[in-house]
Amino acid sequence: MNASAWHMLLEGAWTTVWISGISIAMGVTAGLILALIRLARIPVVDQLLVLYISLARATPLVTLALFIFLSAPTFGINLDRNVAGILALTLNTTAFNAEIWRSAFRNFSRDQREAAMAAGMTPWVTFRRIMLPQMMITSLPGLINEMSFLIKGSPAIAVIGIVDLTRVTNRISAVTYDPLPPILVACALYMAAIGCLVWLQRIAERRANRLAV
């Protein structure tokens, strides 16, 4: 591979990283918000969220990305392909994250909540100071698992023309007629990204040991 091939590869890697990163950040936050809304059990809203979660979990990423990108113009929206890609990844991962957060809420110690109430904390302070810091640590294995699924699923956004780390290997081999080197490098880069996540998870697990009362 020559310098320009390396350049293209790194550009593809960067595209995968920033699109995945934004989707992960939005998906983790949106999942938490959805879980909070679902806890409130608001009629109709709750049913709509359940419908969204089951639809999003059942739709393949490629299909979702195509659907968003191709249906936007019918609603009179001119969607940038990157925005459509982020939207597809986020809609998909949010549904899974919402379930992860919800189970963290459901399993949170009633004893600890009562101690917070007895100390005069409002529900919001209890959530922010007592529940969230612990839920972040206990949910992290599930969340990180979902993050690595997202990164590994991200080549789906190539279907709407985004040149990500996988797509770019195709382009390079179209010129060099030697597909193996770029694909091997792409594999290594994916593994590095997932490796970072696994490393984060280990740190979280070490901290979680302290929470074992």
Next chain:
Amino acid sequence: MFEKSTSESVRSEQTTPERTAPARTAVSIRHLSKSFDGVEVLRDVDLEVREGDVVTILGSSGSGKSTLLRCINWLERPDSGSIHIGGQRIGVNDAGRPMPVRELARVRARTGMVFQSFNLWPHLNVLHNVTEAPIHVLGKSKAEAETHARELLEKVGMSAKADAYPSTLSGGQKQRVAIARALAMQPEVMLFDEPTSALDPELVGEVLAVIRDLSAEGYTMIVVTHEMAFSRAVSDKVVFLDKGLIIEQADPETFFTNPSTERVRKFLEREES
């Protein structure tokens, strides 16, 4: 403190200048009833706790004593009746409606609770367990809260463990931290829900010693317990609950030597054997 004289419970207001006046009411419970799934756990309970008094609540398990204690800071909602803490009604506002959460939290903060299973927050070290509520509920500065917390940890003999996490402590140590945590809110009344029931026998003493010290310092305390000798030693009043009814209320001497009901006599006999 602001005091609303909305009810009969405020017997002697703080307007009486001399300290010779009878002690004010710290907690007043009237006609309290509560059932779970049709089973009456508390039946028309009346209880008056004066400032500085230590009241122990005895009774066999299932008699409703923990429920009674948990109603005082509204962790359980009674079906009827009223509870006033320092003259302010908890759980129900002046208009007779359920209190908004913020107001309820403010009234709750006038009580401190110590639980049977400690309920420390495991993600915070000992010091921060104690400073958490003073900082985030009372709005104290970090420095001020920590100074006060270290004094309290000293008082319960836990200052050496200020940086330790709860999971590294013994049950007795956890409970002493939990006591410091409750004291940090400078509550008007301390509620103890079987504070030694989850402890190994050899750790019971250290926790009871701390509670005894607090009673000597004049804290108002309501203690649900099974420890008879302790109850007899620290109480100003002993209350006996049976099937949700207060069937005996007396000073400890009368209660333990000359109870007026057959039920209490039987209970004490069984405890002695």
